[in-house]
Amino acid sequence: MRFLATFVSCLVLLLTLLATPSRAEMVLHRGNGSEPETLDPHKSTGEGESWIEMDLFEGLVTADALGRVVPGAALNWTISEDRLTYTFHLRPDGKWSDGTRVTAGDFVFSWRRLVSPATRSRYAFFLWPVKNAEAVSKGQMPPTAMGVEAVDELTLRVTLEAPTAYFISSLQHHSTFAVSQANLKRHGDDFVKPGKLVSNGAFMLAEAVPQSHVKLVRNPHFHAAAEVALDAVYFYPTENREVELKRFRAGELDVTYDLPDGQIAWVRQNMPADLRLAPFFSSYWFNINLRNEPWKSNPDLRTALSLAIDRQLIVDKITQAGEIPAYAITPPGTDNYVAPLPEWARWTQAQRDAKARELLAKAGYGPGGRVLEVEILFNTSENHRKIAIAIDSMWRQKLGVRAKLVNQEWKVLLQSRAEGKFQDLVRGGWIGDYNDAYSFLSLFMSDVQGQNHSGYRNPDYDRLIRAAASEVDATARRQLMQRAEAMLLSDHPVIPIYTHVTTHMVSARVSGWQDNIRNLHLSRYLSVVR
Known part of the structure; x- marks a missing residue:
């Protein structure tokens, strides 16, 4: 009888699963301005690239849905009494998209790479508050002289030249993101290509087709993966704003990067529910x-x-x-x-x-x-x-x-x-x-x-x-x-x-979009219903 009861229970469960329709893939389609210059966070400079990179990577701090600074790869941090030493404690569950752990060593490697003259980053100055970072970027000292060290696998210690009031806020910027040291050394400059890029954000790079799209898919190793609703995000480079608006009206885009100036009055009159204007x-x-x-x-x-x-x-x-x-x-x-x-x-x-x-x-x-x-x-x-x-x-x-x-x-x-x-x-x-x-x-x-x-x-x-x-x-x-x-x-x-x-068009199908002065809208906070 026990065997029969178990068999019946399993049969009922199987029939229930078969009768339950599988969830349709949730995909967001975003207009994204110009063609990405590069997806290397230490070398890119444009806003469109940064939107993609903020979905792919997570810095020590990140932004919430309102654009406010919140903990990211660092679970928390402490600041010394003289405001010169910052100690960041990384998340124990922080992982790269290949399943390996995100370490303090990755941040040390990445920050040294950012300020190294060999990288030729236009954002090296972002880390000049760090001790010796400016001298490193000017070729006056070796990268190892920079005031950043891995105390242990999950503890990053940063020493500043002087107290810097905006330091934590500046770490929201993509140039300060870490890349996987092991992955970059394995692939060299090709590490940013689909199939090779390893990231620690809510999404992974699946496709990057020039003049067509960049496709991201959900990262199962992201520490907050259970809170991410989207299965995939498509970013479309569209320099012609008129074309982008037409694609939105045709239902091909859920969000536009911008609006053509000459169409704003028309949109106000004819599509007010989808128009999002906010201070920037x-x-x-x-x-x-x-x-x-x-x-x-x-x-x-x-x-x-x-x-x-x-x-x-x-x-x-x-x-x-x-x-x-x-x-x-x-x-x-x-x-x-x-x-x-x-x-x-x-x-x-x-x-x-x-x-x-x-x-x-x-x-x-x-x-x-x-x-x-x-x-x-x-x-x-x-x-x-x-x-x-x-x-x-x-x-x-x-x-x-x-x-x-x-x-x-x-x-x-x-x-x-x-x-x-x-x-x-x-x-x-x-x-x-x-x-x-x-x-x-x-x-x-x-x-x-x-x-x-x-x-x-x-x-x-x-x-x-x-x-x-x-x-x-x-x-x-x-x-x-x-x-x-x-x-x-x-x-x-x-x-x-x-x-x-x-100036954005945001479809009524999209939930989670919050206007904010920083214009930061990470895809991890959005969802879309078809």
Whole structure:
């Protein structure tokens, strides 16, 4: 009888399982801007790549659904009384996607790789607060001199040069992520390819087809795998925003990377439920190449071009998503900080135009002087092209300045901009990697290679920013950065245009999307119902 009862129970269970339909695979389709430059977290620079990398990898800290800093690969950490030593305790269940353990040694290896001159990372400066890291990145000391050590397999000790208020927040950035030391040594530069890449985030790399898509699949070894709803995520590079919107309307995309400026009014009217507009910790500007004349020795000329741009007109008539005209580098919403606006920010546009003509004439250009011709370089995008056209029109009408518009594909522009290989102006800007003014102002230090796109060099500015980096008093630190930004704005190495808002289309099928000022939306927090 016992055998019969067991047999009947097993038969019932089998019939139940057969009668229960298998769960359909849950897949999210995301628009992702430009073609990824690389998926090597120590070498990539674009926002689209970082979105993929934040799904693939997990740093010591990560972001929650609201973009706030929370523990990641490190379960917790302690900070010494003098604020110079950070001890991170890694998760005992932290694993790479091949099932091997994530160790403190992996972070030591990765951080040394980031700052090594051989890596040529444009983000090496992110770890300059670590003892000797700056000297290592400048080739003055070996990577082993860096103040990072594995106390044991799961304990990472980091020693800083000086107290650094933003240090923990900065570790959310993809450049500080660890890669598997064993895997990189096994595959060399090919370690980022599908079938070879080993990662410790919520997803693994399954496919990377140029000009088509990047496919990620759920990582079963991720410490919070049980909380991840998605089975797969597709990222589609789509530089043409009009095409991306059409794909969304056709149901091919669940989330767009951006929206074409010219379609925002239509979307507001016809698809308001899917439109997501939110403040963004990001500024849009143009870098002026101070390596070249006439810009190098003529701040009046740089200022004239900036004054003649009607920023309010650009955000009202072109971008139309609620952007805020910018007259400074750091955006509104920066913690413990208010940007020092130049005097002319409070003028009318007519007053700015009059001053621009005066400065242009002073520099020897305009009516009765030389004709100024300016090349504006931007990455291929209808949004960027429209802004460049508007600026060209303003300069021609007000100053008689002629602009030549040149566009490059994203990867090419990144290289041109980083190496200073542009004639006059290049489309630039920045997305704050952590909510602190230092994230923006540190870009203009004279020795930040690859990110100081204007080639700005001012020793007094450098001293103020370095002092702010190690200042522990919040008020004194804010004042140092405000003095530095005022100096930067007076020197005019860049032309601020506006503060961004995020513009996404998010399907009603998607759950878990939370608007936030950092515009961070890790796929591990999302789900989708077909």
